[in-house]
Amino acid sequence: MTPSDYEYLRKLLKERSGLDLSADKQYLVESRLAPLARKAGLPGIAELVQKMRGHTEALTSEVVEAMTTNETFFFRDKIPFDHLRDGILPALIQARAARRTLRFWCAASSTGQEPYSIAMLLKEMPALSGWRTEIVATDLSQAVLEKSRSGVFSQFEVQRGLPIHMLVKYFKQDGELWQLNADIRAMVQHRQLNLLQDLSHLGTFDVIFCRNVLIYFDQETKAAIFERISRMIEPDGALALGAAESVVGITNTFKPYPDRRGMYCPNIARAAPRGAASSAMPLKLVAAAR
């Protein structure tokens, strides 16, 4: 790969997915794209770039997807899920007692362990019995969304973070694989969505998980996404970020949630106007109304 090929890929990835590659990440690009070049029957990355320069949209999308990092596991970091169960949900259950509806968004949901962790957590809360809960899982990558939709996980995947009693209760073993029960799968709606694009059609949410994706973006992109997300969260809602992520020094649209590390709440004094779509409007209706 020539320096000019690398610059072409860096610029394209920044524009298409927000990925901010420093000048010394050629090895990463080589290791992620070499299998794709082989699959396309091309001798190497230089030829792959040459083909992309010929405006082949399908190949470009494959390259963008191949450069995403999809690492995830059930109940990742544990603490945000404890905060959700022990503090944030009890407060929201009180506040929403009249309408008995809660909306959740996993904004970079990868292969599904995060939204399904939320779904199982909700299922375990008797106070939510009879409530309408909606979990929207979105990701840039079609491949991870397909895997998420299938609800099929390997032995290795279910051994990472998933409590054994939940494995027994919510999964069925099928040889080497584990199939998540249909009722948990039905709690999650999947959508392909790029965080760089307009998000307002999703409506507004009570809880947003946007974890371990913003770390790949530059400050300006992070600030723009926080600004947009702040229009999509209820004033008393909560935002969860990854363990290595924070709003500090990037945006004042959110502030740390009191006594809940890793969680943030809208900074009402700085809140952006609410999203155009109604908070009570389910995704299917929002889509139909457009």
Ligand SMILES: C[S@@+](CC[C@H](N)C(=O)[O-])C[C@H]1O[C@@H](n2cnc3c(N)ncnc32)[C@H](O)[C@@H]1O
């Ligand atoms: C490291 S995974 C995080 C998964 C999960 N949130 C967690 O913390 O375990 C990051 C995910 O972000 C997705 N992603 C990367 N850029 C994106 C973008 N611009 N819009 C939406 N999703 C994106 C990737 O496809 C990947 O699945």
